[in-house]
Amino acid sequence: MNFLDLIFPRRCLGCNRLGSYICNACRTTLDLRGQRCPECDRPAIDGMTHPICLRPLGLDGLVTVFENRGIIKKAIKSLKYRFVYDAAEELVNLVPDSALQNLPIKSNSWALYPIPLHKDRLRWRGFNQAEKLGQFVAQRLKMKMIDGLLVRTVKRTPQADISRREDRIQNAQGLFQLNKLSTSNLPAGRQGSQLSILLFDDVWTTGATMKEAVKVLKRSGLGKVWGMTLAR
Ligand SMILES: [Zn+2]
Ligand SMILES: [Zn+2]
16 A cells, blocks of 8 residues: 555545445446447457458457446546546456457557547646556557657547537547657657557547547558557
């Protein structure tokens, strides 16, 4: 137990029990999600995009771990809005190995890239929750995490505040631009098409944000791009 745990003891985000952010009882209520094709939303083996659904600027696959309800939904919300960012490690520890082992990833040519926040939002929140979670996912996958590939051009209404699906897709268009300096952020010797990206975000809602990001990344000549979200 560290000093901060003494002043701000960890309480379960689900039931308020002392000791951890997600207690053993609440852990048993977690629902794993079956993998689905990011394009047609039908079941897909290991989350790989169906060959007939593949599009040149689309995701090559998508892995989502949990159903976005109950304790997971609460925990992700707390991470974002109550600044409980040290819950990120606990959350990632809940991801079972089975959810990670089928990713078609060779860690030396892949890097995890967390979806960036707009700089104003980042300043307000102080951290990017996708990056906080992503760093622990990258550790588990023994993969490098990179940043700075994309910039969020316009601060839009948060997707969670928009209820109509069509409006969310509209809201995400033109959301990202390739960072001009981004090639300097790529690991040495792996520039361009040899590098593949695991694009990471906390939640997949309509997928509009991630689809917009993959479009820009692939236009810049990167190799394969898979998506991964903790919940959907
Ligand atoms: Zn609990
Ligand atoms: Zn499909």
